[in-house]
Amino acid sequence: ELKVEQNPLFLSMQEGKNYTIYCNYSTTSDRLYWYRQDPGKSLESLFVLLSNGAVKQEGRLMASLDTKARLSTLHITAAVHDLSATYFCAVVAPSDKLIFGTGTRLQVFP
């Protein structure tokens, strides 16, 4: 059964710093998503990664995918307070359902 693990679970970082969130998954998948969730809110799609070596960037966030290592990263550059949220990776299982990671709660402080 497909398992998805994220680390760290909690990340407290100062504004202006860089950091990376890691997402490991246990079996082959065709597609990986990154979502952002603000407290009490829905899931906002950030990135969809489709193939090995895929890299996507939006503002201060950059996501990459290594299908051979079954690893995706979400890199945060020069963090700002507005990025404070919980970030989830989710992998498409063979049956088309999404398997979510445990989430990384990011808190950016001045």
Added chain:
Amino acid sequence: EPEVTQTPSHQVTQMGQEVILRCVPISNHLYFYWYRQILGQKVEFLVSFYNNEISEKSEIFDDQFSVERPDGSNFTLKIRSTKLEDSAMYFCASSLQGPVNSGYTFGSGTRLTVV
């Protein structure tokens, strides 16, 4: 941009009562899903629905749960006899061709509180 609409946004119910959570998927989408998220935890798959029948269901989706697409536009999740542990945020999602080919759109969620 088309949206998936969920109602109500928040429902409080007594243990043992039946609840129906409603979703209006994007109109031309063919695949429908329910997920739940217990407070502070990860999002978990409940059920997928295609061509008017369940495609897959998780272990969570026991006999207390059922789904229906009664009129071609709404997609409902019914919990027959709610338990305290059913308290969670429930998300509906829809997809045009399945998440491998076309991605997901999530609704804004229904927060269910069982007291």
